[in-house]
Amino acid sequence: MNPNNKFWWFVAISVSITLIIIASLAVLFWQQLPPEEKSLLLSIIKQNFLYIFSAAFLILAGLGFALDGIFHVYIIPTSKLVEETTLITSVNPSHRITIEGSSNIMRLARIINEGADRYEELQKNVEQRIDLAKAKAEEEKNILAAFMSELPEGVLICNAECRILFYSKQVKYMLMGADNVIPDSESGSDIASFGAGESFIGLGRSIFNIIDKNLVVHALDEIAEKLEHKEADISSNFVVVGKGNKLLRAEAVPILSHLRKFTGFIIIFTDITQQTEADRIVNFMLQSFTKSIRSSLAGIRSSIEAIIEYPDMESAQLQKFREIIHHQCITLGCVLDNISSDYSSHFITQWPLVPILAQNLVESIRSKAEEKLDIIIDMEYSDDQNRVKVDSYSIILGMLCVLNQLRNETANRKFTCNFERKGIFVNFDFIWHGNPIKIETLRKWDHQILILKNEELPLSLKAVLQYHEAEMWSNVCEGERDKSYLRLILPAIETYESEKIRRITILPESRPEFYDFDMFSQPGQIPELDNRPLNELAFTVFDTETTGLDPRGGDKIISVGSIRIVNGRLLHDERFDQFVDPERSLPFESIKIHGIQPEMLKGQPTIDKVLPFFQQFAEDTVLVAHNAAFDMRMLQINEAETGVKFINPVLDTLLLSAVVHPAQQDHNLEALAERLGVSIVGRHTALGDAIATGEIFIKLIPLLAKMGVYTLKDARIASQKTYYSRIKY
Amino acid sequence: MPQTILIVDDEQSIVVPLRFLMEQNGYKVITASSGEEAVDKISKFQPDLILLDIIHPGLDGFEICQIVREKPEWKDTRIIFVSTMVRDADVAKGLAFGADAYITKPFSNSQIMQQVKELLKG
Structure with missing residues (x-):
């Protein structure tokens, strides 16, 4: 209750009680008096009513002021003292009591404040020691949480009530799309990012918000059955469709208490979209090639068997069979070529291109050229901060093959290499004294499979260059007509483009907030x-x-x-x-x-x-x-x-x-x-x-x-x- | 009167040796290179046996097989699938449509002749 209300209630009750006591005494006194004294008293009261009323009023007013003083000097400060002391001892040790009241209460407040100072200092000391003791355990927790967050698989942990206890960043990305699921008006997100049907992922939320309930229930039933039959593999697999029609394989694994009681489960999500698509393509290619080969072989076999079986057949008929065999052999050759090129192009799409400093790429080519081909490359550095995106194995092997050919063609074993950014490309020039390489010669090199001593890649140089969106040519050096260059150009990337580079994991000061294992015992319905x-x-x-x-x-x-x-x-x-x-x-x-x-x-x-x-x-x-x-x-x-x-x-x-x-x-x-x-x-x-x-x-x-x-x-x-x-x- | 065999295949490299083989063994041979042509020739010549490829222009081999088996007047026509489709599932499907045999490419001439003779001896 509000203190002022309390005061007025207090005054009202006190005055009422006082009046009742006075009135009761007056009634008792009145009843004891004989009639003549009653009339005498009445006449005295009537004659002196003003004095008596004034005296009563003054007494009551004095009593009121006294109560008000007592209330404001003792009672209100005392309750504030209690509240503020509780505050200091519970949630805010830095709080200090500032109240007006009697000298004793003020003194008491000062004593409490002094005690609070000591209490705060003591608490800080204790907290420091606790913090130190916790630090190591916390660090381990953070390593675990950070590790799980950086796993390519998404990890989601739920308690037995199917409420989320932990989810890694990947789960959020796989199921909800990018980070703009929760709109951020400061970053200018648009309403499209939270259209109908979107759900939130979050600690304590139900997993059914993000995954079809039937799928989860079915998986949990399967796990329960496996547990009952004490099977070795107790996981359950299912497939869910994530954001952007990503195909996700989900593997649910139970968490059991020491008494083997089901206390929750972990779901590990793996993005199988690419794998599935790759499998589909390979499967399709395999089927298509098999059919073509079988068809051609059928023609060849049947024709040859007929020739063998009927040696006396007419020459016109024999010629027909020969033509069939010839034609089908050519067809088979084409099929094999297609297999090679189709498979190569499919194989090539599996390569991840990784950002690398141009300088590091050249340095790798230089050291390998020296080691494997005995070719000396002098480096001329320019801007050493340029980056290109490459599959380093194929591009280095490609360049080594080119350098090998270059040595044979130019009879040089020393080249100068310089590289620099030109517009959107980084140019890598290998320079020698002599004439440039002819276009036809380069075209031949383009189509040769990359083979170098014991290293081989079933791809042509052209395929590798195409995949890197690179190009290569040779010409006379400007200003130095006695020199020529072979130039490889690779698209340059800006530093910020390196989005897929794994970041160094910096451990947060406190554990990540989506990490919480304390909720296993939460009832949550x-x-x-x-x-x-x-x-x-x-x-x-x-x-x-x-x-x-x-x-x-x-x-x-x-x-x-x-x-x-x-x-x-x-x-x-x-x-x-x-x-x-x-x-x-x-x-x-x-x-x-x-x-x-x-x-x-x-x-x-x-x-x-x-x-x-x-x-x-x-x-x-x-x-x-x-x-x-x-x-x-x-x-x-x-x-x-x-x-x-x-x-x-x-x-x-x-x-x-x-x-x-x-x-x-x-x-x-x-x-x-x-x-x-x-x-x-x-x-x-x-x-x-x-x-x-x-x-x-x-x-x-x-x-x-x-x-x-x-x-x-x-x-x-x-x-x-x-x-x-x-x-x- | 020689028995008639219809070869349905769009690959001449298959049709030519098969035709030769069948003719050498005393059969009359007609050919078709599409599904529609095959149905047309079946109704016109009522062949005793069909060597039926599955993948070719127009109606596929399964559809032709189904059409033949649906007509009571063609019930005695023997059908052999000759196909590059080699999965067990394809063979099962072909036989389920009512084919008498299923031969996968590449085949041996003796294998196919043996099958043809066996089916036509009755």
Whole structure:
């Protein structure tokens, strides 16, 4: 209850009790008097009523002032003292008591503050030691998490209730596409990135949001059966179609407790799209070639057998058979050529081209040429930062074959090599004294298979060059007519193009937020939300920025920011941050507060597109907001237009603050953040406020527990009792 | 009256030796290089046996086989598939359509003659 209300209740009750006692004494006194004394007393009262009334009034007023003094000097400071001391000992050891009251209470506050200083220092020491002790274990966890994130396979771990405990980046990529699944208005994502049918992947969310329930259930049934029969292979395989029609092989493996009880499962996803396509092509080629060969062989065999069997056949008939055999032999040759070239081109498409520094490529060619061919190459460096994308084995072998031919053709065993960036290519020039190589000669080299001593690649130089989008020619050096060059050009790549280079894994300071193994024992079924402890629930903390403060008067949402809390941790990787086109003007007063300019909202999706997506984001969670009545009203006002109704349970940090700190006057976001030691980054941006609210909410949970508020139901009942719950928008 | 054999194949390198072989063994030979031509010649000449390739222009071998087997008046016509399709599944399918035999390419002349004679001896 508000302290002022408490005071007036206290005054009213005290005065009433005093009046009742006085009145009772007066009645008793009156009844003892004989009639003549009663009439004498009445006449005295009538004569001196003014004095008696004034005396009574002064006594009561004095009593009131005394009570007010006692209340403000002793009682209110004492309750603040209790609240603020609890704050220091629970969530914010840096908080210090600043209250006005009696000298004894002020002294007590100073003593508590001094104690808090020592407590904080002690706690810091303890935390430091704990941090040190944790560091090693944490590092190992991070290595594991980072390793799993960098695996080419996607890894997803669920508990027995099919809720996600861990997912690697690859799973998100394979199933949901690129990182823009969660729209990021700052990066200018467009509404197309969250069209209908999209679902979210996230800790604590159901796996059924992202994979067909039937597939998972079938796999789990199969695993259960295998476990029952104690089979050696207890995994179950199925195929799912991921984002962009990726074909994913999923292997589900159970996680068992030491008692062999099923506690969860791991699904490993492998992208088999390319493999399947490759298999299909090879299969098709094989079938097609086999048919052609069989057909030709049939003609040849049948003709030869006829010739042998009928040696006296007419010469015209014999000639026919000879022609058939000749023709079919040529056909067979063509088929074999096709096999070779088709297979080569198919084989070649399997090569990954890897970025490499031009200098490193030349250095490799130089050292191998010297070692294998006894050819000396003098390097002339130019810009050593250029990169090209190559399959280094084939391109180096190709160049060695060319250098071998070059030596034979020019009778030189010394060449100068320089390389430099020219437009979109990097030119590699091998220079010698003498004439250039003729085009016809180069054409011959182009078609030769790459063979060098014991190394062989069943491909022509031309095929290798084509795959690299490279070209090669020879000409006279400009300005030095006695010299010629053989030039290889390879497309240059910009540094930022090297998207497929594996990044060095830098261990994060704290473990990645999508990594959490503490949820195995989580019960997690929606109908029981009300009775579940707050620290076991999943929350979606959100905030809206609006054109104004009057939802009924036509003010609209212009930004929605949100972040999830799972197992008492804020998941910074699972955010929702979206500007909304309000389809109306933006009042200058509101711009002053949130800083969102009208041009920032141009081209952004309208509320009917954003709310369905936000609803999906918040699915199966409890909504949390500061002053939630306002934000919920803003959402509700769009119900008719969007058809989206938020039926999630709601908690309000403003009300919860009033529950834990009834003696405090201020429950706005800044005051609350300061009290709980939370710093707000990006005040009055939807996401910034949502994150601050989330941090505040996490700190409120233990304070609520100290007051006996453990479950969602407890929190809601306690909220309803507070004064602020009467505010309506 | 010699028995009539229809060879259905679009590859002359197959048709020529087969025709020679059959003629040397006393059979009358007619040929077709497409599905439609084959059906046309079957109804015109009512051959005793068809050497039927599967892949060729127009109706494929399976379809021709099906058409022949659906007509009661052609029920005595023997059919041998002669094909480059060699999977067990292809053989099973060919026989399921009512073919009397299935020979894969390349075949030996003696093998095919033996099969033809066996089917036509009745």
